[in-house]
Amino acid sequence: MKSRISNWTDIQTFLAVYREGSTLAASRLLGLAQPTVARRIEILEHHLNLPLFERDTRGFHPTGHARALLATAEAVEAAITDLEKEASGLASPGPIRITAYSANFSPRVKKIFNEFTTGHPGVRLEFLPGMKMLDLEKGEADIALRLTRTPPPADLICRKISTAQYALFGSRTYSAKHGLPDSLDDLAGHSFVTFEREDVSKVMHSWLLDHVAPEQIALSFSEFELMHAAIQSGMGLGILNLKLVEQDTDLVRCCDPIEELSAEHLMLISKQAYKRPEVRQFTKFFAPRYTALFKDET
Amino acid sequence: MKSRISNWTDIQTFLAVYREGSTLAASRLLGLAQPTVARRIEILEHHLNLPLFERDTRGFHPTGHARALLATAEAVEAAITDLEKEASGLASPGPIRITAYSANFSPRVKKIFNEFTTGHPGVRLEFLPGMKMLDLEKGEADIALRLTRTPPPADLICRKISTAQYALFGSRTYSAKHGLPDSLDDLAGHSFVTFEREDVSKVMHSWLLDHVAPEQIALSFSEFELMHAAIQSGMGLGILNLKLVEQDTDLVRCCDPIEELSAEHLMLISKQAYKRPEVRQFTKFFAPRYTALFKDET
DNA sequence: ATACGGCTCTTCATTTCTGTAGAGCAACAC
DNA sequence: GTGTTGCTCTACAGAAATGAAGAGCCGTAT
Numbered sequence: 001m002k003s004r005i006s007n008w009t010d011i012q013t014f015l016a017v018y019r020e021g022s023t024l025a026a027s028r029l030l031g032l033a034q035p036t037v038a039r040r041i042e043i044l045e046h047h048l049n050l051p052l053f054e055r056d057t058r059g060f061h062p063t064g065h066a067r068a069l070l071a072t073a074e075a076v077e078a079a080i081t082d083l084e085k086e087a088s089g090l091a092s093p094g095p096i097r098i099t100a101y102s103a104n105f106s107p108r109v110k111k112i113f114n115e116f117t118t119g120h121p122g123v124r125l126e127f128l129p130g131m132k133m134l135d136l137e138k139g140e141a142d143i144a145l146r147l148t149r150t151p152p153p154a155d156l157i158c159r160k161i162s163t164a165q166y167a168l169f170g171s172r173t174y175s176a177k178h179g180l181p182d183s184l185d186d187l188a189g190h191s192f193v194t195f196e197r198e199d200v201s202k203v204m205h206s207w208l209l210d211h212v213a214p215e216q217i218a219l220s221f222s223e224f225e226l227m228h229a230a231i232q233s234g235m236g237l238g239i240l241n242l243k244l245v246e247q248d249t250d251l252v253r254c255c256d257p258i259e260e261l262s263a264e265h266l267m268l269i270s271k272q273a274y275k276r277p278e279v280r281q282f283t284k285f286f287a288p289r290y291t292a293l294f295k296d297e298t
Numbered sequence: 299m300k301s302r303i304s305n306w307t308d309i310q311t312f313l314a315v316y317r318e319g320s321t322l323a324a325s326r327l328l329g330l331a332q333p334t335v336a337r338r339i340e341i342l343e344h345h346l347n348l349p350l351f352e353r354d355t356r357g358f359h360p361t362g363h364a365r366a367l368l369a370t371a372e373a374v375e376a377a378i379t380d381l382e383k384e385a386s387g388l389a390s391p392g393p394i395r396i397t398a399y400s401a402n403f404s405p406r407v408k409k410i411f412n413e414f415t416t417g418h419p420g421v422r423l424e425f426l427p428g429m430k431m432l433d434l435e436k437g438e439a440d441i442a443l444r445l446t447r448t449p450p451p452a453d454l455i456c457r458k459i460s461t462a463q464y465a466l467f468g469s470r471t472y473s474a475k476h477g478l479p480d481s482l483d484d485l486a487g488h489s490f491v492t493f494e495r496e497d498v499s500k501v502m503h504s505w506l507l508d509h510v511a512p513e514q515i516a517l518s519f520s521e522f523e524l525m526h527a528a529i530q531s532g533m534g535l536g537i538l539n540l541k542l543v544e545q546d547t548d549l550v551r552c553c554d555p556i557e558e559l560s561a562e563h564l565m566l567i568s569k570q571a572y573k574r575p576e577v578r579q580f581t582k583f584f585a586p587r588y589t590a591l592f593k594d595e596t
Numbered sequence: 597a598t599a600c601g602g603c604t605c606t607t608c609a610t611t612t613c614t615g616t617a618g619a620g621c622a623a624c625a626c
Numbered sequence: 627g628t629g630t631t632g633c634t635c636t637a638c639a640g641a642a643a644t645g646a647a648g649a650g651c652c653g654t655a656t
Contacts, residue, residue, distance in 0.1 A: 059604085
């Protein structure tokens with residue numbers, strides 16, 4: 001029972017011999033001398049109190065016990081590899097990669113980034129604007145600012161920023177020509193623009209299809225900015241985020257916020273990234289300031 | 299990037315220093331000299347190219363990097379512990395623990411066990427008879443012979459033995475006094491015995507309640523053997539396994555096998571146990587012979 | 597039949613690691 | 627103030643692990 005492995009590295013040796021089939025080949029793999037490898041296996045066998053290999057003039061052949069332990073030994077190796085990877089990430093840290101819909105990188109938000117960078121000159125930030133949902137868990141980004149209607153994966157760190165609300169908007173130009181609807185029951189006869197793209201959630205587009213006739217949809221865009229611009233130029237009515245356009249006096253809201261389109265506005269951080277001290281610092285600095293932007297000023 | 303950890307044991311040292319807060323305390327924990335511990339940390343820091351501790355006249359204090367690596371380092375430690383545990387299990391193997399319903403340990407089955415034990419004198423078998431479902435994944439047993447109507451957990455090794463069929467049986471004594479029903483439509487006026495217990499599936503008991511009136515149930519047992527004996531002594535009709543009673547000329551089947559009670563007869567082996575060579579050997583020996591017992595002899 | 601390649605062992609000098617001992621520093625109790 | 631405790635270092639001698647070299651075994655190709 002008192003079979004403690006005194007030298008963890010011996011497991012590496014074990015794996016090398018198991019895979020190569022001989023201590024000589026293993027020694028080349030490990031950059032050691034052959035007797036060293038043989039001795040280490042001997043020591044390991046002694047510690048575990050198990051014969052691991054049958055010696056033979058043409059090599060070391062794993063016993064049933066060795067086969068039984070292989071998977072677990074490989075788990076140790078994998079854990080070591082993880083550690084090395086993580087350490088090398090810490091040693092030469094890449095920038096903190098932040099993904100968000102382009103409009104989230106507004107002047108007021110950029111100001112927060114700048115303040116942080118000023119206070120932490122060593123830390124670089126990288127921005128990945130776009131509608132596409134990058135996979136934080138796969139390491140495609142470190143932090144995401146997202147509007148989502150589904151609960152986020154459990155293994156992401158998550159801070160709630162606000163609840164985003166949506167409504168139909170039209171520009172004053174449009175209003176002058178066609179007037180604006182008063183409510184959602186009054187949409188007949190109006191024109192609409194929409195946003196639709198394969199790799200992005202279609203919730204808003206679907207909502208529109210449910211409430212207006214297909215022929216009312218004047219234009220469909222695959223870039224959100226283009227749709228936004230189209231609404232501004234008076235080409236039709238469209239769904240926009242209340243906070244996003246609250247500064248834009250040219251756009252007029254045509255209805256109450258559409259509750260079924262409301263989304264959680266979250267700041268998501270991958271667990272892996274959150275281990276990095278800079279990412280922690282950044283989060284601590286950024287989250288409250290960013291949240292404050294979305295607080296209703298009374 | 300070329301930051302390979304040359305000595306895996308250094309991670310143990312790292313954890314000890316992290317936990318104890320000083321190289322001196324860590325050295326006591328590890329049974330090493332204090333300078334050795336300090337040197338190993340130095341080496342590790344050099345390999346990882348990361349400062350892990352801030353030195354101070356009253357101890358080693360972890361840096362942010364050390365904190366970031368802690369969880370992963372502990373994963374390595376856990377993997378090592380697993381390996382040690384598994385090895386110590388292989389070194390001093392306990393018996394192969396086999397759980398099954400008591401009647402499964404019939405003379406014909408015991409004969410197979412005996413043949414195996416004769417051929418493998420070093421391997422001990424332990425029998426855990428009972429209706430209760432022991433949890434193989436928790437290590438309560440190594441092998442289970444089971445009748446089940448639900449698919450088994452994916453991480454058990456599973457061999458199908460047969461499909462068990464059930465029907466109503468009555469003894470000749472009972473038959474002489476009250477006659478026997480011809481089919482399931484003919485159950486009125488007969489008495490029944492049943493088996494019911496908290497920790498065991500109630501499928502058969504429920505079936506009976508669905509097909510006969512409550513007052514027809516003469517007796518309810520919490521031991522399967524007692525119910526079996528009650529049927530044999532003519533106290534009532536009851537549901538029994540066809541294979542179990544095929545040798546018993548005193549019992550008469552009253553209906554066709556009840557399809558909705560059919561169950562998969564499985565041999566289940568925990569993955570953990572299956573790593574042990576003896577368990578593999580036993581399975582290879584036992585499974586085909588056991589299966590043969592349930593083949594219909596034409 | 598012989599030579600070669602690939603392997604395991606053993607031996608021994610050498611490198612590397614480890615432990616002991618002691619100096620020095622800071623915090624704390626008295 | 628002084629003594630004590632707990633810690634980090636450095637220096638050096640002894641212990642342990644390592645590598646180089648060589649003997650020997652076996653299967654195979656020539």
